[in-house]
Amino acid sequence: ETRWLERHARKFGAFIEGEWKFSSSPRPFVPSVDPCTEEVLAECEQAGKQEVDQAVAAAANAFKGWSSLTGHERAKFLYAIARSIQRHHKLFAGIESLDNGKTIRETKNIDVPLAVRHFYHHAGWAQLQEQEFAGYRPVGVVACIIPWNFPLLMLSWKLAPALAMGNTVVLKPAPSTRLSAFLFCDILKEIGLPPGVVNVVAGDNEMASYLVSHPSISKVAFTGSTAVGKQIRKQVAGRGIKLTMELGGKSAMIVLQDADLDACVEGCVDSIFLNQGQVCCAGSRLLVQEGVMQDLVAKLKARMERLRMGTSLDKNADMAAINNESQLRTISSYVEEGKKEGGEIFQSNLSFNPSKGYFFKPTLILGLQTCSSLSQNEIFGPVLVVHTFRTPDEACMLANNVRYGLAASIWTERICVAMEMAKKIRVGVVWINSHNQFDAAAGFGGCKESGFGREGGKEGVVE
Structure with missing residues (x-):
């Protein structure tokens, strides 16, 4: 270099x-x-x-x-x-x-x-x-x-x-x-x-x-x-x-009670902590069915404690730095706002504490209202907000309750249920039992305030 x-x-x-x-x-x-x-x-x-x-x-x-x-x-x-x-x-x-x-x-x-x-x-x-x-x-x-x-x-x-x-x-x-x-x-x-x-x-x-x-x-x-x-x-x-x-996104990860929770935890890591959460379709909202809420959150906290933070050229690092100082300030201000709104903040206790660089610890926030600023606005950082739901229909309603419409993922063992839910969620892309999966042959794009048009695949070529 x-x-x-x-x-x-x-x-x-x-x-x-x-x-x-x-x-x-x-x-x-x-x-x-x-x-x-x-x-x-x-x-x-x-x-x-x-x-x-x-x-x-x-x-x-x-x-x-x-x-x-x-x-x-x-x-x-x-x-x-x-x-x-x-x-x-x-x-x-x-x-x-x-x-x-x-x-x-x-x-x-x-x-x-x-x-x-x-x-x-x-x-x-x-x-x-x-x-x-x-x-x-x-x-x-x-x-x-x-x-x-x-x-x-x-x-x-x-x-x-x-x-x-x-x-x-x-x-x-x-x-x-x-x-x-x-x-x-x-x-x-x-x-x-x-x-x-x-x-x-x-x-x-x-x-x-x-x-x-x-x-x-x-x-x-x-x-x-x-x-x-x-x-x-x-x-x-x-x-x-x-x-x-x-454009921007506020994508939901929807976890039903029959889902493989260990797979969901790895899906969370891939969806919100990939590139320090600076991904337009990052799964920044975790919607969990009430019956598995406590188990999933416990597993997720344990996994977050094992994440490794380091410099960009460290081959062992899971996460590195936020791209710029301005974005770091934006992320920090959102987390502070979450505290004021009554959110329960959990951050990984990582040993990596550099004197320079734009680093931000992976963050989990519980107890916020679905209308809170952190649940509605794109944070563009490693911050995951958790909400619960009772029925699949309620999950779809919560997933649609933002002005964005870029992506979502559904986690369940019942594919027929996931396919029915996917029809009800107003987004451009829905993944099932995965998140942030891309290929040049598949068109990608959103609706609502996430933009219009497609990139990738034959539909992207027509654009």
């Missing part, structure tokens, strides 16, 4: 028309910080309107040549991207962990393999374009705006289908996690992707707003908070361009 950063002198600009470019006028550089140590990894130049204009123009110029290639010709490039990421998988995993704060075990086993899978999968759709998508045409230049919780994976979710169907892209990574996108640009140069097909500009919210409102953009694909999603929706309204948004 250090050698790659030093090769760029730890300074990055915009990637436009296949080349690294720095602004001719003085622009501020923003540091990329390791959340575990608070050390500066690199500095990134803030792009402005000039760089956005250049990037969009480069994408528009490249569109004619790229869209005129056959699906098989474009597939060759997607296969090359996938193989190149595989070849450099250790570097990608290391950079993603350092820049984001998540454990190296997660980036090696989840982020990088899933990113590769998306490029392989959509290379297949590119080859089948003439048969499966006869009559469909590429939309043009796509503006892709991605969040900081899964930088590389979200990049692949956006770019793979766009490139496969003949579109060109201007990508805007999150301010705190830009390095994996810059490493990806080096991969594009390595495989010889035509200049201008993919352009990366890193800037602030003002720059992102200018990109979204640019007249040469034909589609916006956004993953991020519901608040920002609403602003983007207003900006593109009436312009006749396509829009896909995957």
